Amino acid sequence: MGFFRRFSFTIVLICVFASLVFLPGHTLAAVTINKVTVTFHGDTTTTKGFTWYTETTSSRSDVQIVQKTGSKPDFTNAINFVGRTALSTNSSVSTGTGYPPNPRENVHKAEATGLKPGTTYFFRVGDAALGAWSEPGTFQTAPLHGAFSFIFLTDTQAKEKDEAILSSQTIAKALTTVPRAQFIVLAGDWVDTGKVETQWDWLYGNALPDNAKASFLQTTLLPAAGNHEKDTNTFMEHFDIVPAAGSPTTTGAYYSTNYRNVHFITLNNNENSAEYADFTPAQIQWLKNDVRAARAAGYDWIIVNMHKGPYTTSNHATDADIIGPNGVRTMVAPLFAELDVDLVFQGHDHIYARSKPLKAGAAVPAKKVTELLNGKSIEYTVSPEGTIYVIPNTAGAKVYYRNKTIDPNYFNLFEVANEHPAAAYGADPADPTRPVRGQIQNFMGITIEGAKLTAVTYEIDQSKNNAQPYIVDQFGIMKKKSSLRR
Numbered sequence: 001m002g003f004f005r006r007f008s009f010t011i012v013l014i015c016v017f018a019s020l021v022f023l024p025g026h027t028l029a030a031v032t033i034n035k036v037t038v039t040f041h042g043d044t045t046t047t048k049g050f051t052w053y054t055e056t057t058s059s060r061s062d063v064q065i066v067q068k069t070g071s072k073p074d075f076t077n078a079i080n081f082v083g084r085t086a087l088s089t090n091s092s093v094s095t096g097t098g099y100p101p102n103p104r105e106n107v108h109k110a111e112a113t114g115l116k117p118g119t120t121y122f123f124r125v126g127d128a129a130l131g132a133w134s135e136p137g138t139f140q141t142a143p144l145h146g147a148f149s150f151i152f153l154t155d156t157q158a159k160e161k162d163e164a165i166l167s168s169q170t171i172a173k174a175l176t177t178v179p180r181a182q183f184i185v186l187a188g189d190w191v192d193t194g195k196v197e198t199q200w201d202w203l204y205g206n207a208l209p210d211n212a213k214a215s216f217l218q219t220t221l222l223p224a225a226g227n228h229e230k231d232t233n234t235f236m237e238h239f240d241i242v243p244a245a246g247s248p249t250t251t252g253a254y255y256s257t258n259y260r261n262v263h264f265i266t267l268n269n270n271e272n273s274a275e276y277a278d279f280t281p282a283q284i285q286w287l288k289n290d291v292r293a294a295r296a297a298g299y300d301w302i303i304v305n306m307h308k309g310p311y312t313t314s315n316h317a318t319d320a321d322i323i324g325p326n327g328v329r330t331m332v333a334p335l336f337a338e339l340d341v342d343l344v345f346q347g348h349d350h351i352y353a354r355s356k357p358l359k360a361g362a363a364v365p366a367k368k369v370t371e372l373l374n375g376k377s378i379e380y381t382v383s384p385e386g387t388i389y390v391i392p393n394t395a396g397a398k399v400y401y402r403n404k405t406i407d408p409n410y411f412n413l414f415e416v417a418n419e420h421p422a423a424a425y426g427a428d429p430a431d432p433t434r435p436v437r438g439q440i441q442n443f444m445g446i447t448i449e450g451a452k453l454t455a456v457t458y459e460i461d462q463s464k465n466n467a468q469p470y471i472v473d474q475f476g477i478m479k480k481k482s483s484l485r486r
Contacts, residue, residue: 031058033126033134035204038220039239040183040257044142045117048220049240050125052134053088053105058127061085061108065115066122073122073136080128083110089233090197102197109240118143137217140182142259147449149180150222153442154187154307154347155394156203157228163397163438164191164202170395170441170460171215177458177469178445184219185264186395187347188226188307194234222264225252226307226347230270244286254283256290262448263294265341267306269328269348276331277321278308284332291339300451300479302341309346311389313353313417314400317410334360336387342477343453344389350400352393352442352457354416354475357386363413373474374456380476388477392457393420393442399435416473421459438462443469451479 034053041049050063061083064075091104108125115121120140126133142148151174156167175181191199204216225235230251236243243253251270256263265287269278276284291302310322310329322328336344337359356363364386368379381388393399402419411417422435429436441460446453454476458469 031055031127031130031132033132035200035238036125036134036137036214037204037216037239038123038137038139039241040220040222040259041111041240041242042113044257044259045144046113046115046141048112048115048123048139048141049242050083050108050110050112050123051238051240052108052125054108054127054132056087056091056104056106058106058108058130058132059085060127060129061110061125062128063110063112063123063125064128064133065112067116068120068122068138073124075122075124075136079112081110081112083108088197089237090195093195093197097193097196099193099196099198102195105197107237111240115141117141118145135214135217137214139220142182146260147447148182148260149178149445149447151175151178151181151184151219152187152345152390152444152446153184153392153395154345155189155226155350155398156186156396157189157192157226157394157398158199158202158396159192161202164199166438166441167203167396168215170443173460173469174395174443174445174458175215175219177443181445182220183222183259185222185305185345186224187305187309187345188224188269189228189347190223190226190238192228193231194229195231200238222257222266222305224266224305224307224347225268225270227270244283244290247283247286254286256294258294258299260448261300261450263291263297263299263302265290265302265304267304269306269308273326275326276328277324277326278328279332284335288335288339291341295340301343301448301453302339303343303345304336304341305345307347309344309348309389309391311344311353311355311358311413312346312349312351312391313411313414314349314351314403314420316349316400317403318406329361333358333387341387342384344387346389346391347394349391350394350398351391351402351420352416352418352459352473353389353391353414354473355389355414357381357384357388358413359386369478371476373454374471376471376474378454378474378476380452380454380478382478383480384477390444390455392444393440393459395441395443397438399437399440401433401435415475421461425463442472453477 063081064078158164229235252268310333367382422440457473
């Protein structure tokens with residue numbers, strides 16, 4: 001009889017454990033939902049894309065969505081979406097960089113469709129069969145009318161955990177400073193070595209605003225690949241985006257996104273060809289076709305997001321792939337003016353700079369209107385005939401001095417082309433060719449209302465203002481008239 005009692009008791013324990021494992025809201029200890037990102041995926045008014053990582057014990061990719069009506073979500077009657085699961089390319093990779101081999105992980109992707117425009121939703125991602133769910137996050141679908149704001153930053157690139165924390169803090173402070181920002185545009189170099197999954201873990205795992213939910217659970221991303229994400233699939237696997245039809249995606253992706261009256265174009269500098277450094281003829285032809293189609297469709301604004309920009313003011317401004325016979329400044333910048341691109345977001349050069357309207361390699365005079373914003377004057381360039389280029393320094397640790405080898409007349413192409421403010425703190429002990437690491441970070445808050453674009457640049461100095469953001473530049477662009485999309 002003792003055997004049967006023990007056997008019966010064992011069966012009861014197994015049943016209780018199984019019921020706990022498979023009850024919604026209970027998570028297996030072996031399954032951790034991490035590296036969650038929300039991205040645009042098609043129609044920005046009705047659709048979102050989701051990416052997350054887990055141990056290989058989770059094979060399902062489930063998303064639950066509920067409209068936000070209070071401070072806490074109730075997923076009881078959630079809308080459910082099912083995605084797809086694959087083994088991460090970085091799984092079990094020996095990186096050869098001093099980091100341990102990457103653990104085996106599954107990467108999950110799914111889309112939520114049929115959503116309402118201009119609406120805020122709660123979401124969670126995970127594995128419904130295992131009852132494994134992420135912390136709840138929020139996102140907004142694009143509105144059909146009215147102004148909107150977003151954040152632009154770049155080069156969160158961190159090679160150590162403390163640097164990743166610094167980058168995460170910059171993102172958190174940006175979201176607090178620009179509370180109405182509906183998404184973040186990031187111009188690449190998310191991490192220092194794309195194939196080292198540990199660095200992605202650091203970036204996402206430490207993005208904690210107000211010691212609460214992760215920043216990436218509270219916003220939507222519009223990402224570009226940097227040269228540090230050119231390793232096979234390391235960019236594409238971390239973001240659920242829609243690349244240009246038929247385009248290669250091994251080293252990154254190029255694609256476009258429509259948001260209200262703005263057409264955003266994301267380019268991939270990790271390609272190369274004899275005709276175009278950092279690009280292929282196919283990508284350039286796509287760019288031409290895409291911009292012309294957007295203009296024909298009536299979009300007021302064309303904004304390009306790319307990592308290696310043609311007009312920056314630090315070390316990379318004189319790189320061969322920028323100024324060479326087939327370089328980006330030589331071959332691609334003239335196309336931006338020809339295609340009437342309004343604004344180009346750049347990264348890679350780790351300094352703050354803003355150009356005048358440029359066309360055919362020269363500054364184009366333009367009328368300006370001065371207004372008052374944030375207690376400071378702001379100049380709006382009125383219907384410029386050229387393209388304006390801006391690089392927002394870095395959201396991370398690594399910074400550069402202003403270029404000392406270029407013809408000084410080059411800086412006349414810029415409205416702002418100062419020495420890096422971190423230079424005041426001296427050279428970095430580990431690399432005297434650069435200012436001290438980690439001292440200065442920047443980001444931009446941008447608002448577009450019909451025919452008016454307003455950009456405010458914030459700086460974070462770890463030794464000033466309690467390391468809280470303060471304004472260092474603001475500028476704008478006005479068009480003489482906007483389309484009916486306003």
